[in-house]
Amino acid sequence: MDTRGKIVTPAEALEVIARAKDRGASATVVTGYFDPLLASHARRLEEIATRGRPLVVMVTSPPDPLLAARARAELVAALSVVDAVAIAEGGVPDLAGVEVIHEEQTDRERTRELIQLVKSKS
Amino acid sequence: MRAARRILVVRLGAMGDIIHALPAVASLKHSLPEARLSWIVESRWALLLAGNPYVDEVIELDRGRLRGWMEAARRLREARFDLAVDFQGLLKSALVASAARADRVLGFEPSQLRERAAGLFYSGYALARAAHVVDRNLELAAMAGAHSLLRRFPLPEGAPEGELPQGPFVLASPLAGWEGKQWPLDHYKLLAQRLERELGLPLVINGPPRAQYDLGPHYHASSIAGLIHATRRAAAVVGVDSGPLHLAAALGKPGVAVYGPTDPARNGPYGGTITVLRSAEAATSYQRRGRVEDSMRRISVDAVFEALAPRLAGKPQTSLCSG
Numbered sequence: 472m473d474t475r476g477k478i479v480t481p482a483e484a485l486e487v488i489a490r491a492k493d494r495g496a497s498a499t500v501v502t503g504y505f506d507p508l509l510a511s512h513a514r515r516l517e518e519i520a521t522r523g524r525p526l527v528v529m530v531t532s533p534p535d536p537l538l539a540a541r542a543r544a545e546l547v548a549a550l551s552v553v554d555a556v557a558i559a560e561g562g563v564p565d566l567a568g569v570e571v572i573h574e575e576q577t578d579r580e581r582t583r584e585l586i587q588l589v590k591s592k593s
Numbered sequence: 594m595r596a597a598r599r600i601l602v603v604r605l606g607a608m609g610d611i612i613h614a615l616p617a618v619a620s621l622k623h624s625l626p627e628a629r630l631s632w633i634v635e636s637r638w639a640l641l642l643a644g645n646p647y648v649d650e651v652i653e654l655d656r657g658r659l660r661g662w663m664e665a666a667r668r669l670r671e672a673r674f675d676l677a678v679d680f681q682g683l684l685k686s687a688l689v690a691s692a693a694r695a696d697r698v699l700g701f702e703p704s705q706l707r708e709r710a711a712g713l714f715y716s717g718y719a720l721a722r723a724a725h726v727v728d729r730n731l732e733l734a735a736m737a738g739a740h741s742l743l744r745r746f747p748l749p750e751g752a753p754e755g756e757l758p759q760g761p762f763v764l765a766s767p768l769a770g771w772e773g774k775q776w777p778l779d780h781y782k783l784l785a786q787r788l789e790r791e792l793g794l795p796l797v798i799n800g801p802p803r804a805q806y807d808l809g810p811h812y813h814a815s816s817i818a819g820l821i822h823a824t825r826r827a828a829a830v831v832g833v834d835s836g837p838l839h840l841a842a843a844l845g846k847p848g849v850a851v852y853g854p855t856d857p858a859r860n861g862p863y864g865g866t867i868t869v870l871r872s873a874e875a876a877t878s879y880q881r882r883g884r885v886e887d888s889m890r891r892i893s894v895d896a897v898f899e900a901l902a903p904r905l906a907g908k909p910q911t912s913l914c915s916g
Contacts, residue, residue, distance in 0.1 A: 473881055476683045476708055483688050490691075490713040525710050554710035555684060 477548040484557035502529040503574030508546035529559040597676035602632040604680040608836025617730035620739035622647035643749045669693040687711035746843035751821025764827035766837030773882035776851040783894040847904040853889035
């Protein structure tokens with residue numbers, strides 16, 4: 472199945488969040504680098520996801536990413552638990568009144584560990 | 594509920610899916626003749642709606658350009674739709690329906706959507722019970738106010754393009770949206786030889802202008818207009834689950850379709866003029882694999898020829914599936 476249709480613009484992601492709010496099902500927003508997507512991301516997003524509440528992911532970029540933002544967004548969109556993905560290169564828009572979970576700090580750790588692992592194998 | 598006066602239909606693409614929405618849209622307009630009906634569609638498919646007597650206005654969406662999107666959004670807002678019907682069920686189509694700011698936005702039940710979040714944009718849902726996409730679309734149209742259902746596929750005449758044989762020919766359209774749905778390309782060459790030898794009929798292979806394949810001497814590269822014209826002229830068609838096959842089915846052409854990963858009950862050629870061959874071992878997956886599926890390979894050239902020959906002689910269809 473083609474899941475790239477879940478990738479929307481930041482403005483459209485805000486529409487999704489606003490609609491969910493109108494429905495009384497406040498969206499959960501996760502921001503992070505996902506550089507690259509790892510099993511630990513999938514587990515974390517499963518944990519965060521709440522039934523009946525849309526999960527919207529904003530893909531942000533570290534200073535020197537391994538993968539292009541579009542590639543990272545496509546990987547995140549492939550997770551069935553994720554409802555919509557936006558590439559927020561210019562920073563995450565203002566999301567007052569919405570629960571936002573920032574994964575960037577953990578993502579820096581994840582990428583660092585991955586690079587170490589690859590180096591130890593080569 | 595007040596009858597809608599301005600209706601927006603959202604089905605942006607692709608060819609087969611647009612064709613499968615034609616009866617639903619015809620039913621809507623037929624039931625609500627006073628309403629002005631607009632259909633928003635991606636520019637590349639707009640020709641399929643040319644001259645459609647049930648569509649008052651075609652709004653083209655050029656998705657490749659931001660300006661195209663802004664222009665379409667402006668037209669949607671200005672039109673003041675009171676009803677939008679999203680036949681596509683994706684986040685992008687629901688966002689388009691939502692941009693129209695209609696009083697009511699109808700779509701399929703969220704559990705039946707490929708992208709759940711699309712359901713956030715609907716004010717009402719249709720729970721489809723039918724198997725085939727054409728009938729499911731009719732169910733959504735009925736929910737939107739179509740009280741009499743038309744199983745009609747209004748399509749333009751098309752226009753001649755490129756070289757076609759003077760006399761009768763069989764038309765094949767081997768390319769599909771993803772390779773997993775295709776029948777091996779070399780099989781068409783063998784089928785062409787048998788058709789020529791035993792029935793004296795050339796097999797014309799149609800594809801888009803830029804296809805880079807060696808598809809034999811009768812390769813007919815065309816736009817949609819050329820494809821429609823060639824399909825109307827063809828004695829019969831051979832195809833797979835892709836737009837050109839659904840076009841042929843909508844035009845009532847006889848023929849043979851080879852199916853594998855997709856389910857003919859849901860996405861088969863509509864109307865019963867085209868015989869479906871599907872391996873008994875084919876598993877329905879809808880996974881967009883980038884190579885021809887084994888279940889497609891299992892359908893032999895001879896099986897297709899044997900199913901096709903009686904159709905060319907005008908004999909009635911006897912079976913729908915073969916092992």
